[in-house]
Amino acid sequence: MATAKQKITLNASRDIPFHKLVLSQSNVRRIKRGETIEDLAASIERRGLLQSLNVRPTLDDEGNETGMFEVPAGGRRYRALELLVRHKRMAKTEPVPCVVTDAHSTVPIEEDSLAENFQREDLHPLDMFRAFQTLHGRGASHEEIAARFFVSPTFVQQRLRLAKASPKLLEIYEQEGMTLEQLMAFTVTDDHARQEQVWEALENSWSKEPYQIRRMLTETTVRVSDRRALFVGVDTFVAAGGNVLRDLFEADNGGWMQDPALLDRLVGEKLKSVADEIAGEGWKWIVVDVDLPYGHNHGLRALAGIPADLTEEERAEREALRAEYDRLEAEYGEVDDLPDDADRRLGEIESALEAFESRPMIYDPAEIGRAGVFISIDRDGNLVVDRGYVRPDDEAPETADGDGAGDPTESVDGRGNPSVHRTTINVGAQASEPEEDEGEAIKPLPERLVIELTAHRTLALRNAVGASPHVAITALLHRLVVDTFGQRSSNGCVEASIRHSYLPVQDAGLKDSPAAKALDERHHAWKGDIPLDDDEALWAWLDGIDDASRQALLAHCVSYGINALYERPNPYGGGGVSQHGLDQRLREADRLSAATGLDMVDAGWRPTVDNYLGRVTKSRILQAVREGAGEQAAQLIDHMKKGDMAREAERLLADSGWLPEPLRLIGDFWGTEAQAEEVEALPEFLSGDGGDSSDVSADAAQAIAAE
Template sequence: MAKSQTKTKTTKPPVAEKAADAATTAIRLKQDLRMIPLDQLDFSPLNVRKVAASAADDAELLASIRENGIKQNLVVHALSGGKFAVDAGGRRLKALKQLASDGVIPHDYPVSCLVEDEQNATVTSATENLQRSAMHPADQFEAFAQMIAEGRKEDDIALKFGVSVDLVRRRLKLARIAPELIEQFRVGELTLECVMAFTLTDDHDRQMTVWNAVKDSYHIHPQSIKRQLTETAHSASSSIGRFVGIEAYEAAGGILLRDLFDDNAAAHMENPELLERLAVEKLQNAAKVFEVDWKWVEVHLSVDYGAFRSFGRVYPQDIEPDADLLAEENALMAREEELAAANDGADWTDAEADEYYSIEPRLREIEALQKARQPYAAADQAIAGCVVTIGHDGALRVEKGLVRPEDIPVAAEQTEYPADGDTEIAVTRPNVSPPTSSAPVPISDPATTLRKADGISASLADDLRASRQHILRAHLAADYDVAFDAMLYALCEQALSRSYGTEALNISISPFLAQNRETLHPDTVAQKMLDALEQDLAVEWMTLEKPDDFLAMSALPLPQKQSLFAWAVGLAIKPQLLSDNHPTPIIEEIGARLDVDVAACWR
């Protein structure tokens, strides 16, 4: 039986076929490359990019094309009438038309274009936009540094890339981050915000020390990095920093750490010994004025809040208030009442709101000015003194009329009369208010306090500490505003700076971690909500030193405080299913009140 003869079709191996197709495509593309006048190019409705780039990105591209020209072909398809639609390169076309409109290039400027069939337009547009990957910031940093090493100027780099010189300098600052941290940034262990936080110092060893301290945290926050980098420094916005001033500090050779990425952030003074010496010298110079009239004058960098209660007091004499200041005070108080009566501020214009909130500070200024005019009696000054220190606002603070216990006159009466009742020869004695505390309270700076502490036994210190806490507890329990600020500070201290405890209150919260963290996709609705909320948190105050950070937090508007409070409490919520052993109904009630739709937030 004869075998049937079947003609076998020869086929190319898959690899060879792909190579042939690629070669054919390359030839086709090369053949379709043309120089087309700009005025024959129009925007294509088939371009898949619908979300416009930012104005800043467009400006950067425009500057780059102006300086460097077009480096990549546009992809077009032919229209009727000799026109062409741009399927890929719409932003470049927009920039070219703008340059033509500005007279930089002619309207018929030749543009390199790749012409293809209309049916391929959508695929081409999508492919270009999907395959184009933004340059990683770490690569940008190092590229700028390399260009500087090659002799390029910062101005030249800025011009080439269409960015500001300041931006180039900031990115160059990032390029000087420790190489180990740059690698952590590349692999996603550090966010851009965290890398920016490390630029407070150029000391790589210090950067790595802080990194090793925070790297095992569940969530590494930029504020935690900044706080650790500046823990031995004074904020320029602190009371002592404002008192000395940046100019005087730098003139004395002090090193200043600046946040290059936040113009509103406070700089940090890295030489605390120098800063304190300058502050003491300034206080001593200010004290010379008071040494003439008072029995004694002491200079202290800081004063304990209860320090002056161990002194007696003499007060200035009453005199008629300044007429102009009194008239201004009365007018301001009347205006304050008028504004407050206007529907509690609901109908205020912006100008009226600004006016209302400026009245109270001015009233305090007037009160201080009137008080400063009141003189002390010479007899009072002969037994009293004053303490010259720094106020919380960074201004000079002079506490006058302090009488040491040993200087308080034995007789409590203001006037002593002779036995015969002759009032004409009455002897006047200083009228001294007694101390409000019988326990001696140190008013010195921390170094002096430590020296005097050696004279107090451990048991006495315990008793004093317990009594002080008891008194403070009673007052704190009666003041909601201060209590809320204290609690909010303690929560933020742990939730945002990842501290293990708080110095002020005996509370502790620990962010609960999901047991299966790999299941928590970063693109879930819940994570996007958290990212948006965290981005809007007012946390700049956390970079300040204590207690300036507490004072700054306390001064935040109530809505910002509420956002911080809710964020911190949200971190502490426990994971739970109803099928768990002994589930708490409180969590379910919280979810019900929040009207949480778990299914909608699942992905």
């Protein structure tokens, strides 16, 4: 018969008065680390002793117990209790929970001390974060949690910030798939989809350092230290709806502004406001740019201005500041390290005196009317206004006797009446009234406009694919075949998923477009039928519907993965789309458009002032009218100002079926010959029947075109 293995016997626990305990000299801990004795004492006072002391009875020379106990494991707890007794916050006879080891044990007493410290495992940061999160959810502030656990409020904020990471990344970190430093880097942004996208791009890379993760997450943002951000100010940016990313784990110099387009708009608006104010001084032109190019004033004549005179009060203030500056310099001239107050005051005086020296210049009014101003921002975000430059073409012509041709501010119109001088303000590459002749060159469409146009196309294409099960199934099968037989690999089980791509840039009318309304109606109709709360019920429901319904539902789901959006390619790889990927995306969008028979005209898109005509150059407007309504229609409006031209072009193109390039299929052709038969009928006196239209006065043509 087999003998049962002897079970272990655990050491007994008992309460021992504190004055019966002494610290053992066999404790292996010699070096002080981590939490201080004072902090531990405060914790015991708040929560009690959470962990018993490990003790052994002391023996006399004959091997008998003396009634005293030495503490080989738990020395820091013993010293914290000792501190509480010394400060009269605990009685010296207070019973202390102890685990008593046999005094005659064969295990050396040093081993007890080593085992308790060596086998201890630190709390996982995720467990700490979740505990902090629970306390915070119960109403405890960062400061209160920090005080309870004797850490800094910043430490608590950092651990709570781990909640900003995607649950998928938290799971990877928990399974030791990434380091804590890498996880911290992901908390720069709250966008879980972007976090996961960056990790997918880096997880198989040899280099996935935290700084690289932060760079990829913030590559489409603007640092707060950027000159544009300093010029506008963080408060103004946030008040306008912008978001500032902050990194609690690294020095971020103020963070990153997340919406560069909003920042550029605020910069432009502020610079334009300054330009409008300076225009009231009577300058002929004003050039505004965030960063003027090198040599921007080359070949221009600089006006010689006279500094504005100081008033008596300003002179007295300047002298008082100089006297105070001299007094402070004399007082602290021999001191190696200036006091903070004195150093700050000297800086204030220097700034005030510099303002007196850089006071506005006074220019000859006769020169102001032919000269201009440059407005920009310096590297520190300060406004720079550089007045008084004359272009060679604006110099006053010389008469026979050497005198100038006259005051440039006094000109007349075609009827002999004095004209009103208006300043031309150029903001970057855009000019405000009065307009200059743009020439015949057709400039590329603005990038934001292309993105908005392709957002319309994406939504219309989703609607078309959702209504065509055959095309949707073909598109899905194409995706699966490429993944199965191509060179790509996936990490999941099937990895055939629909990632709903959002449209970050869109115009105000997109949500009210026919495609948007049709998609919403179809989506809500399906959502009302599908049992989404129970996975088993969903499977049974899908298994039971007829084939036509299954195909229609599949088409609807596939449609949400359609992305025909133009976006700026990322030349650095990683996040975003490459040029090759963008080209492939747009080619496939054309193929889907052809397969579904998508026509953006039938989808409800029409060129308007808001969505196209008011946001392109006059050359682009005329080109659109030539292609959509014919050359004669373009000639009717080519003399108009841009605003009037855009409004009239909207009327002329309303039923023409004309589309801008981003909305056309490859192979679509627009030209005056193709549209010759569809030109809007002209009035009799402008048509060939009533005589040569070239004899018609410009005033009559303008009146007809602007009706």
